[in-house]
Every structure is written in C-alpha cells, then in structure tokens.
Amino acid sequence: MTAQTFKERDYFTDPTVLLDPYGYFEEMRPRGPVCQLETHDCLLISGFEECVEVLRNPADFSSLNSLASSAFPLPFKPEGSDISEQIEAHRDKYVGGDLVVTFDDAHHTNVRSLMSRMFTPSRLKANEVFMRDYAGELVRAAVAGGGCELVNQIATPYVTMVVADLLGVPAEDRTRFEEKIAAGQTVGSIENPDAPTDMSAVEFMGAYFYGYLEERMANPGTDLLSELATLPYPDGTKPDILELVGLAVFMFAAGQDTSAKLLGNSMRYIVDVPGLQQQLRDDRTLIPWLLEEVLRLEGSSKATHRIARRDTKIGDRPVPAGTQVIVALAAANRDPRRWGDDANEFKLKRPGIKQHIAFGRGSHTCAGAPLARAEVTAILNQFFDQTSDIRISAEKHGKPGARHYKFEPSFIIRGLENLYLELTP
C-alpha cells in the first residue's frame, strides 16, 4: 500500500487503531520514520533510532505535553527559534503540567533525584516478601474458584497494594485508593475526546498524601514516604510539600494501569504462544526474558509526546520550534530496521532485547520500571507454583487462533480490558 491509496486514520480517536495500533503503525511506516500527520498538526515518529534520538535530547524537546499528548494545538503562537520561555509560561494550561513526567531542565533533575534510590534492587528485595505473600493469596483464591478475570480481579488490586506497601500507605486507606482508581477513566481515553485524561483520582489521593507527608516530616520512619519527606534536592534546598505530594501521587497513579496491563499482556502470550507455558514452568529464569519481549511487542504505553522548543533536527530532518511529536514507543519497538524482519514475532532471548523503549529512554525513563518487572515476576511465579495448567477462557475470548480481546480505550495505554482464565491446580 502506498501513501496515496489509503485515507489516514486518526491515531487519537479511531477505534480500529485502538484495536490494532500495530497495523496503523505499519500503514504509516512507508511514509518514513518521521512523518507529518494529515489528521493532526504533529509528527509521528515510528523509527527506533529516531525515537531514541528525541528521548535523549531533552535540551531541544520539552516533555510538557507528555501526558496531554500532541492531539491539541499549542495554547500559544510559537515565536522565534527558541520557545522555552513561552512553553514554561503556559505550563498551567497543560494536563499534568505539575507532574514530574512533564517537567524540564533543573526542575526535573531536582525532582527526579528524589526517586533515584526508590526502586533499587535492595529496596525491592525488602518488598519481595509482601509481593509474594499478597500475590500468593490472590492466586490461591482464584485457583480455588477454578479461574478468574485477571486484569481487574487480580492485577489491579495487586499492583495498587504493592506500591502502597512500598510507599508506606496505611492499610486502612489502601482500599479507598483502589476504589477511587477503579472508578476513574483510563488515561488518554478516546471515549472522552475533550478531556481524555481525568485527574480526579490524583486529586483525591493528593489530600491523603499531604497528611502522610506532614506526619512523616514531624516523625520520620524508614518507609519511602519518610525518605521523600526528608531528602533534600541535590542543590541542598528542600522540596516544597506540594511538590512531594504531586510526586507520591504520580508514582501511585503511573504504576497502576501500566503494570496491571503488563501482567495481562504477559499472560496472554504465555497461554497463546504454543509451548511457552511449559517452557517457563520448566525454567523460571526465562520469566525476565518473557517480560522484556512482551514489553517490546505489547508495551503498556504506546506513545509519549514532546514539543520541540528550539529549532532542531531529527536525523537530517529540520524540526522547527513549536512542533509537537508523537514518540511512538510501540512502533519503534517493532521497527524492522532495528529488530529485523521478524520484528512482529514473539521470540524469547531476542538479541539486544533490553534496549527496547517500552519504558522510554533518557532523562524521563520510567522510574518504576524495576518495580514493574519485580512485581509481575513475583505474581507469575505464584501462578506457576499454584497451577499445573492455565488456559484462556474459550467461552469469553474464543478458541486459540480465533481469539477476541477487548483493549482499554486509550491512545496512551495498550492493554487488555479483561482476561478470563481457567486454572487447574
């Protein structure tokens, strides 16, 4: 198919793109690794090299629109070859403009430094017992019932409780958070195009975190919230409490949908790829390799976004200040120039797999990636420990080879809305 023979689908709103974003990206790839969209005034970056180049160039690319996306025009008229100041002046017009993932420069460096010790191997090790026990409980109940709906019944409460435990959220408040998160719409919803990202759950949690942080400032303990409440920035100054509230809440929210979807997406591959389930049961050290390949093929964040704040280039292509770009992580992770002709196929231990960009790259690389990997590994181990066979319900999803799945209606998140499993002890 050439560029002339099809009508470009709308990445942000078309339900067929939602169902199969990879088909859309393959349709767009012949137009080049960086191409101007017809439907929106922005560039789509589908090439691996090009995505990495942009993500590693925070001097020229602002993250301000990383949550709001490139779907909306800039709220100002860009003037000149450097619009950094204009961008900062309009920060309050952006959804999530007060969250770390949208920060630039020194402000980002400062806030990011607070997270740099949060998910280290030793910290996660300390958390492993909780992960294993809680995952064990959830899986036991599911096996006793003969099966479960994995995404909402297990994955979401599991990842919520794990991050709550890690941060030190009191047990009595955890279920309240969970209910609020479950009631909210997903980020980047295509069902609500005027307000695709609803921040009400974030605001709700903020009130609680304010209380916790105030309390930890007065009586620091050893949990992560205490660490947050007492750490200075690298320049020696102390963060404002509201900054910390924003950060704590964001860590809570950012790890929800994404990690829950990683479990769902992984289980789908485990069951649907012939022979894979047995291979993993026989050798659990393959689980990390499975996760990386699933992250590459079905990463739970399809894309992030940037705004060129200076006249710059991507490869040889000039990009003027004010240009918005879709950094299509999911497209880059299947770019045949990077991954070869079998880029769309599942392959354990693919060479160079750790370089996929499902968690982004550069200064904003997902801070919670080590946690996501650890928590999903822990619960998969429980599934293998407690079952002899896991099947996807043919009644709900059709037979192998003719499955039908529902995906979260979001232009950000890629993941199953539900996954019904049958479990044999």
Next chain:
Amino acid sequence: MPHVHVTDRSGEESAIDIRPGTTLMQAITDAGIADLLALCGGQCSCATCHVYIQDDALAELSPMEQDEDDLLACSSYRKANSRLACQLRLRDDHDGLRASIAPEDL
C-alpha cells in the same frame, strides 16, 4: 564553566560542561554520547552506565553503596576504578575529572 572529560568506546574524548546537581550519566547523555546506554535512567538497576574514573579523582567521589557494588559485580569488565555514572552527582569541584566508558556487557 567547569567541565569533565569523557572518552567514548572509540577512544574519542569530549569536554562536557558540568551543571552542578546533575549526575555524570546525565551529563554524558545530554552531551549526545550514544555509547552510554543508561537503560534504567539512573535508578541503579541496569549497569549500562558503567565508566572508569581516572584514579586520582576516585577519592573525591561519593562512596559506593551496596546496590552499585552488587551491580558492578555482575559486569565482566569491572576494574578497581569502575563506577556507575548515574550514582555520581557532579559538583563544581569535579572540574577536570576524567572518565571513560566501559565496554558493553552482553
């Protein structure tokens, strides 16, 4: 402006300006040196920001914590002057520090 000297895997050396408070990893990445993958973004989890520090500067750096030590222990290229660049926060008095990027572990 104070700066550090970084040698990439092909032996090419660059002088990089220091913005105090950033890490050596960030300074190297921001300078566009692609050899330093820094896959975990500085979370002390990947060891792809492995560098060798010129010996006389080693003592001036913040001491190594257990996580960094454990990660470096997994590298086939560890030397006495190995550090993870993301664990080194730069100060003005690091002016003149020399580092080279370690070979890639597969």
